[in-house]
Amino acid sequence: MASRVLHLLSCAAPPVLDLPDVVERAKADGWTVCVGLTPTAADWLANELPALQQQTGNPVRSTPRRPEDGEVWPSADAVLLAPATLNTINTVALGLTPNFVAGCVTEAIGKRWPLIVMPCVNSAYATHPQFGRSVATLRSAGVQVLLGKGGFQPNPPGQGDRKTYPWGLALAAAGSCAQ
């Protein structure tokens, strides 16, 4: 059986630094993984990019392709946006596509692909009025947003610990929606 394809799209929040481990876990779950990063996340992981590419066997992408170039990734059985920053959540809820990751997510919403978003925001960001509106917009479009019970629970500013980011819940959700 051909392996399922996971588009793992990540933003600039601390759990992105654990992406090499997360890719290993996803591969152990039977996924072929394609990693996409926001420009800031790609900068944070600059030293890891060649290893991530080797690990996944697919180009790590953070910039849109040129018009003359074809698609380089196989199409997705599931798309996971994690960690999802306040910035990218609000961006995609508004249908804006300023970078590669936002473009992928916005298109996945329109195509009704299985899409999971797991935020990583502190409680100050989470109480910004736009955040709640964005989460509601995404859920109303059929996106599975893992926030609160069964997902990411915001901590007060400065008290988050990237090691407690519930990657396992995100991977389990991706596995369930791609069956």
Ligand SMILES: Cc1cc2nc3c(=O)[nH]c(=O)nc-3n(C[C@H](O)[C@H](O)[C@H](O)COP(=O)(O)O)c2cc1C
């Ligand atoms: C050390 C550090 C930690 C950060 N943690 C978060 C976070 O957990 N959640 C968040 O929404 N933004 C966080 N930010 C801010 C984002 O990195 C910033 O808003 C960035 O513009 C997000 O860009 P992106 O959504 O394109 O990845 C953090 C910034 C720094 C420097």
